[in-house]
Amino acid sequence: MKYLTALIFCFFSTIVIPQNDTLFDQANALYNDGKYAEAIDKYEAILSSGQHSAELYFNLGNANYKLNNVAPSIYYYEKALLLKPNDKDIINNLTGYAKNMTVDAIDTVPQVGFSRIINNVINLFSVDTWAQIAITGVILFVALFLLYHFSHATSRKRMAFVISLASLFFSCFSVAMAFQRQNLYKKDNPAIVFAQESRVRSEANKSSEEVFRLHEGTKVQVLETYEDWKKIQLSDKSTGWIPSKDIKILKTF
Structure with missing residues (x-):
């Protein structure tokens, strides 16, 4: 049975990979023509097939940045950086451009x-x-x-x-x-805020006290999950509970 499974996998790989290469080239051509939304559709079609790479996420970040899509651009740059942590182009586009579009200015508590x-x-x-x-x-x-x-x-x-x-x-x-x-x-369980504005609570329910608000593109650390809520921590060590739908986990591929 395992040999049959391996044979089927190899068969579909020989079909899917060339198709994805074609889609990638088409998406790049659309991007170069300034058709960023159409390029994103092509890139996302590749992702939906189960294939991913730093280059694919990087290009998705670029296309979303061109459309001023704050959260998606940072999200995809961060995912590219997970696969290629020392890539200078990814770091430059993330820190030099995309993060400048975010609203929240959060201090980082340095380790000593x-x-x-x-x-x-x-x-x-x-x-x-x-x-x-x-x-x-x-x-x-x-x-x-x-x-x-x-x-x-x-x-x-x-x-x-x-x-x-x-x-x-x-x-x-x-x-x-x-x-x-x-x-x-x-x-390390990072996530990006996708809601345009999200109210972070002291407890995992809507009636609890609001401790602060976050805006799209802000990076957080997920500490816990309770039902439809995530306990998060910011770089300044502030914590609170945010609705799960308001963020996207970065380490899901």
Whole structure:
């Protein structure tokens, strides 16, 4: 049965991917002709087929920006950035252009002290890169330990022993960093406000006190979900409950 499933998947892939390539080219042509709404329809048709990429989200962000669609442009730029975190074009269009259209000016509470240093170290590499460093450290440890075991020269044995222990320590450190990076990724649940104006409440019901208002394009962190409400946190650490329909989660692909 699994072979039949794989065969069907391969069959449809050979049909869908070329069609999407054609749609992508057509959408790019429409964009270049200034027909941004029609280009968006083509790009979204590709998304509806289940295919996505940083380039697709980036182009969707560009097309929505041209139409002054604040929330969609930021949303798609942010999604592109999730797939390509260090892409300069995405960062430039997001921070240099799209975010300038937002209404809310929210301060960011900076991290200080030891926690800032640790987080900077954790975020140096992705989970996969930390794991690769750990594997490299283990391989180096085994090779140097074998050199230590079979070497006859005292100075060489001492050097091999010290470096092998350092490699083992660095490998264990990298594993710890990989787990911490993964935990940070799981806790990170960003969303973009799509409502033109949303009233954020102190509790998850409409009759509770309004604590502040947010406008389209603002980025928030989702902390909890309760029925049709999301508990969110802003970059200044303010929290409140917002209707689920007013925001879109970024990590849904």
